Amino acid sequence: MLASFGEDFFRALLQGTPPGTVYALIGLGFVLTYKTSGVFNLAFGAQAYISAAMFFKARQDWEWGIVPALILSVFVLAPLIGLTLERLIFRNLRTASAVSKLVIAIGLSVALPALFELLANYKPVAGRPPTGIVPDGGSVFYDPFGIYPFSRDELAQIIVAVAAMLLLGALFRLTAAGLAMRGVVESPRMTELAGIPADRISALAWAISSMFAGMAGVLIAPRLNTLISTDFLTLVIIAMAAAAVGRLVSLPRALVGGMALGWFIALFNTFLPRWSDDYTWLKPFQENLTPSLPFVVLFGILVFWPAIRRSIDAADPLAGVDPPPPALASATRHPLLTLQTRAFGVVFFSFIGWVAFTQADVRWVSLLTQAVILATIYLSITVITGFAGQISLCQGAFAAIGGFTVFQMADRYEMSVLLAALIGALIAALVGALLSLPVLRIGGVWLAIATLAFAFFFDAVMVKFSWVGGGSTALLTGTRVPRPVLGPLDFGASDRSFLALAIVVFVIVAVGVIQLREGTIGRTLRALRGSEVAAESIGISPARARIIAFAVSAFIAGLGGAMLAMQQKDVNYGQNFTPFAAMFWLVLVVSLSARTVEGAAQAGAAFVLFAPVILDGTFLTWLPFITEDNLPGFFPIPGKWRFVLFGLTAIQFARHPEGMVEFGKRRATRKRNERYYARDAERAAQAAAEAGMAT
Amino acid sequence: MTDAPILELTDVSAEYGPFRSLFGVSLTIRPGAAVALLGANGAGKTTVARVASGLVSASAGSVTVDGTDMTEARTYEFARAGVAHAPEGRSVFATFTVEENLTLSFRRALGRSRVKAGLEEAYSLFPRLGERRSQTAGTLSGGEQRMLSLSRVLVEKPRLLIADELSLGLAPIVVDEVYETLATIRGTGTALLIVEQHVQHALELCDDVALLDHGTIAWEGPASEAAEVVVTHLFDREGS
Amino acid sequence: MTAILESSRIAKSFSGIQALTDVSIDVMEGERVGLIGPNGAGKTTFFNCLLGVLTPDTGTVRFHDRDISELPVHKRAQAGIGRTFQRIELFSDTTVREHLLIAERVHNERGSFWKDLIGRGRPQADEIDRCDAVLELLGLAELGDEPVEALSLGQGRLVEVGRALMTEPSLLLLDEPSSGLDREETAALATTLREIQAEKGFAILLVEHDVDLVADFTERLYVLDFGSLIAEGPTAETLQHPAVRTAYLGTLEVGDQEAMP
């Protein structure tokens, strides 16, 4: 018994080693990029994927040898991508906030693979497993202990991981470049004051870290059955636990963290099923926790790893050289201009309203409704990210809670769905508040990752429960949700009436959000975002403010999710609320404008209407002479180009971190604003002169 | 060309986005000269120092260092031309250790082989830094961080040393020390541009004074005549 | 007069560095007390221990006869301890007036989530008036609508002082308020503080390297060196203490710079 325990234990360790190495490689990559460029590079997976796919294509389609394929994919393509990203995007973001950098990285993790697949004409083909960088990597095995065989590929991974750790460690410790790279991350200006060209150093940093990403990708690829970019993203998210153990600065710890993660998961999977045979109360844990174990571990590490809470913030001491960020356009607008804008708004929305309620067909009404509801959900991002400055990547889960509550309440108790929507929003708020408790002390990117871990946990575990997602019955019948009926008003009878309801809900929430921004809560959150120590020193409780922000944000998301479920008459979790969808939401809202209600509204419109209106070329048919039959040939634009546009958006965002809408508004109104103010000043001067003459 | 000014600002204007803070400032510093830059709060002293080291680029006018036009140059080119700037406040790499902070700068300024000697010199100048050489700079006390920031430029003995708010946050006994060192450095041919709120010390060290007011040079002249002007200018602003 | 702040035997070490050793400092009601010492003596650390930003290894803090050693930072602030920071800490992306408005609102506790929702959360006229009065006192009236990033160092300092004053503290901890201010402004700040203090009667604990300001402004003085008190007593006498001269003052003659107008 004991002997077999020992052997199983040992086997589990060996078994956990190869996946552990993968986590370690990615963890090392994270630490490397973070140290040398200050970016928490979620696009690491995308970069790794591209090199892996390039290598694979060169080997299989072009039948290149291993060495030239490796050179092309890892030593040419990968650094090239890194240099391009540095030049076009990250150079402009050096002093930007962690939020902006993370948002860009998320955007890139979606855009890069699509771009590559378009340009290289690469399509993942199921069942064509990638090969590695050593001949016969997957078929020759070594079994040093006689209980678990390692493939050549796995050995290559282990060797490269350890070698990389040593080499990169030496780079940081022994060379001037290592110190300079860290310096540029912390303060490009101070580094330049020391006579070091910051641009060149950060280009070098990107080249090196991208090369490492490429190497990791090529090494990891043989572990996957089919090369698909999202698999890389999931791996990256799990491997963040390794980077977290290394606190994003220590390479050896990231290596150990990655291995430990692999071992832990293997041990868990070996022993829990066995114990749960003996102890039945372990059974539900085993069944439900196993798929989400990595995310639970990640969350646990983030919350309990003490070093993560208090790492000294490395604010650029020379930030004072920058001019202050411009105030919100609406804050500096001349009253006359405000009046004009409002008038335009009234006309514009009356027109849209007229079209929607009298002209549009069922499809357009439903699209519009969806846009309005998503805009409502996006207001939850406005609160948590725009006001509180915190990145939450689990807004999808909050919205899903709203949707599922309506489904459950209606399904089980035939409760009025409007009431159920409110209850759902309240439950979401409660979950949000509870979630905010363990993560109160962590901030910045770590909070983002913790919320992401929660989102994946929700996705992998909670949704499967029958009291949440309906369980197996939902597979057959869907998670059906009726439309609300309010006295004589039946919102199910006509889609237009439901659109009206959605608009009413949006307006109420939007007004509430604006009131919060201008009121005590908004100011308190702004103070906290500006300087937590200073906020505390005047008596602000950060914990309370953060809990409120989380709860309010989750409430709004839950309400929106409930509305979406009612509109679609089904929760449609897989389409609407997955973690990936939520990541997309965040990027969209932040890059348009996270701090204004307009930003959320435009993001809602963009998310829903961009494809049918622009990509399908429909907008052209609204012009005279063009009908669906004589549309230019390149319409409808294939879906992948959407991601490329998305990438361009990211580049724009890098230039204008306040959000493109904000930027556009400011630019559009500046001239007139100046003219009006100048005229005011002139009049005042004239009046003063006249008054002077009079006396 | 030994007599070419090490720094020459001609009609320099500078702005931070929409905020204009220098309006045509001209200033000349000859090799080995010591200039004190005085002026009230918000007068633009820091901005002049930043323009002189390339941190802020002039939106009008020209900047020459050692006879070469550097108006468009990047900050690191200023440093390579021999301008060393200790900015105001805590200007250290917070996540670096004390030693790494100094090493980063010394490697280029002194050359790889002389980094050790440079470190020793810095530690003998400020023994406190020597005791804390492997402490993370971000956890040093305010004054210790100032010492670190200053020791960098003091040890490098550049062609032009710019120190902003020199004595800010330093104990009097340390201020004495710093001024003594500056006097010695001057002897080796380094030119100084000193920004200082506490006028007395600066006037003793420097031979020329430039007085800034609302982004323009209000008065320029030898330090001996300055005391009176400075006092009237600074203290009777309302009266004048 | 009664002591409003009694801190006893506070000690703090950072991984081997003993930053404070058994420091006991009391402040009486309405008193102006100075705390000086060489760089790295532990002054800022002491402030942080008083306020709970750091947890002291040993020692207790009593404020208004109440043990506040276990309270979190914001509770201590609400109890009436205001502070400024040695390294300036302002709310980025916020105008000068808003700084004070936020502090005012936190202090008067008028804000609530529900009030916000019905639109009663915006600054009220009386709050704005109070803020403008303080801005006026500090000579910042013209800068009210500037974003704080546009301020010079000295102007930023004054904003910090103003923000702390809005919470009407009964004890104000000032960490090098004059650094970044020129002599005239330092003098003006001292005068202003005296005026406000005379009106509101709060006590001040001042950390400062401007010895003239300390000599002129404080009534009593504590001197720290290497984390321990080396002298305390009435300001003028304490400054003459030989240990203080060797550890801190050097050749400086107190009052040898231009006299304050």
Ligand SMILES: Nc1ncnc2c1ncn2[C@@H]1O[C@H](COP(=O)(O)OP(=O)(O)OP(=O)(O)O)[C@@H](O)[C@H]1O
């Ligand atoms: N980053 C910035 N953005 C906008 N305006 C700025 C910025 N930095 C400084 N200013 C403005 O430029 C002017 C000059 O500032 P500067 O910092 O040069 O003054 P200073 O003479 O150094 O003052 P102090 O003695 O207070 O340090 C000030 O009015 C200030 O408000």
Ligand SMILES: Nc1ncnc2c1ncn2[C@@H]1O[C@H](COP(=O)(O)OP(=O)(O)OP(=O)(O)O)[C@@H](O)[C@H]1O
């Ligand atoms: N987190 C920390 N880790 C290690 N040492 C620290 C830490 N914080 C402070 N110290 C050390 O404790 C000592 C006291 O620091 P403190 O900031 O209190 O000094 P101070 O008296 O305010 O000095 P100054 O006048 O320079 O501001 C310093 O030597 C500092 O290096």
Ligand SMILES: [Mg+2]
């Ligand atoms: Mg300055």
Ligand SMILES: [Mg+2]
């Ligand atoms: Mg201090």
